[in-house]
Amino acid sequence: MTAKAKIIGSGFYVPPKILTNADLEKMVDTTDEWIMSRSGIKERHVCDDKTTTADLAEAAARLALKAANVNSDYLDLILVATTTPDSLFPSVGCILQNRLAVRRIPSFDISAACSGFNFALATAAAFVESGQYSNILVVGADTLTKYVDWTDRGTCVLFGDGAGAVVVSASNGDGDGILANYLGARGEGGKHLVMPLKNGFITMNGKEVFKFAVSALEESVTEVLKKANLKLEDMDLLIPHQANIRIINHVAKKLGLPKEKIFVNLDRYGNTSAASIPIAFNEAYNGGRIKKGDKVVLSGFGAGLTYGANVIKF
Ligand code: ACO
DSSP, X not given: OOOEEEEEEEEEEOOSOXXXXXXXXXXXXXXXXXXXXXXXXXXXXOOOTTOOHXXXXXXXXXXXXXXXXXXXXXXXXXXXXXXXXXSSSSOHHHHHHHHTTOOSOOEEEEOOGGGHHHHHXXXXXXXXXXXXXXXXXXXXEEEGGGGOOTTOHHHHTTBOEEEEEEEEEEEOSSOOEEEEEEEEEOGGGGGGEEOOSSSOOOEEOHHHHHHHHHHHHHHHHHHHHHHTTOOGGGOOEEEEOOSOHHHHHHHHHHHTOOGGGBOOOHHHHOBOGGGHHHHHHHHHHHTTOOOTTOEEXXXXXXXXXXXXXXXXXX
C-alpha cells in the first residue's frame, strides 16, 4: 500500500508590530469602514526593516518541529513556499537548512504566490507517496509589505507578513493524511497581479483578481473533493486563502456552504500570501476546529495566476 503524507505538527509566527486600519487612515486617504466593508481586514502584522522572510520562516519551522516532537535531524527535505525571498539566491530554503543545522538535506523554494503553500504541500505529498522522502518540512512565508506602495490605497490596505509551517511524515495504513490535490495555473491572467523584479511595487487589477479568485476557489474546492471521491457535504472545514472576506462569502453562497464550515482569520492578519493558509490551519487546529476523522480542504489562489487545493483527512 502506498504511504500517505500526514501532518504531524505545525507552527506559525507573525512579527509583533500591528498596523491597524486606524493607522492606515493616517497614511492614505482611506477609512476603517471602507477597508472593512471591501475586504474584512481590521489589522495586519508587518515586519520591521531588519526582519527577513527567512527569520519568519525559521520561527514558524522551529515551532512546527516542536509541536511534532521531532528535531531537525528527522527531516529529509525542506520546501519553502515564498515569492518574497530575501535574495534571488540563496533560497529561503537553503538559509533555513543552514540555520536549522540539519543534515545536508535538499531544500528549495516554490514560487506560486498565494497558492504556494498548496503547491508545496502537494509536492511534499508526491515525494512521500513515491517513497523518496518520509519526513518533510513545508513552510509558507512571505513579507509582502516590503513590496507594497504605501501611497497606493488600493493595495496597501490588503497585505500583511507572516509564516506558517507543517511537518509532513509518511503514514501507513489508517487512511489518514493528504488524500488528493488539485493544482492549476492561468498564465494569461498574470498581468492582473504583478511584482516586477526591480524598483517596483505590487500592481493589481482588483476587479479582475476578484473575479479570478471567486472562480478559482470554487473550482479547486469542487475538483479536489471529486478527486478524493468525496462530496461537498463530506467536507468538515474549508480553510481558504485569507485575501478578502467578500471572495470567501461569494464562494460560500455559490456552493451553499454554511459559515461554520469555513475558517476565517483575515480580519487579524490581512493577506499574508503563502503564509495565509498555514497560519489559518494552525489557528483552526489549535482552536479545536479540526477533530479526528475530519476532512479539511485547504484552497488557495494568487498571482501567476495560480490556484490549488489539498484535501486532508485527520
Ligand atoms: N480606501 C478608500 N477608497 C478606496 C480604497 C481605499 N483603501 N481603495 C480604492 N478606493 C476607491 C477607488 O479609488 C475607487 O474610487 P473611484 O470610484 O472614485 O474611482 C473606489 O474605491 C472603488 O474602487 P474599486 O477598486 O472598484 O473597489 P472594489 O470594490 O473593486 O474593491 C478591492 C477593491 C478590495 C481591491 C477588490 O477589488 C478586491 O478585493 N479584489 C481582489 C484583491 C485580492 O484579493 N487580491 C489578492 C488576491 S491574490 C493574492 O493573494 C496575491
